[in-house]
Amino acid sequence: MAFVGFRNTHNNTIYINPEQVIYVSSFEEDVTIVAYAVTDASGKPVVSHVRGSADIVQHKLASAAAR
Numbered sequence: 001m002a003f004v005g006f007r008n009t010h011n012n013t014i015y016i017n018p019e020q021v022i023y024v025s026s027f028e029e030d031v032t033i034v035a036y037a038v039t040d041a042s043g044k045p046v047v048s049h050v051r052g053s054a055d056i057v058q059h060k061l062a063s064a065a066a067r
Contacts, residue, residue: 002064006034006050006057014048018065026054034061 003015
């Protein structure tokens with residue numbers, strides 16, 4: 001299990017486990033939403049907003065998952 005480091009929109013480093021990601025979607029230019037297989041109290045997936053295009057984020061996650 002390899003965690004992948006990203007910068008969130010507050011410029012903090014966060015680490016994501018690619019095995020827990022259920023989808024990656026563009027939010028705005030150079031900001032991507034990553035949703036996890038974990039729900040909050042209302043039953044919605046927990047999400048993070050990270051810097052980078054959706055293509056770059058997906059590539060980094062796929063590369064780590066392949067290891």
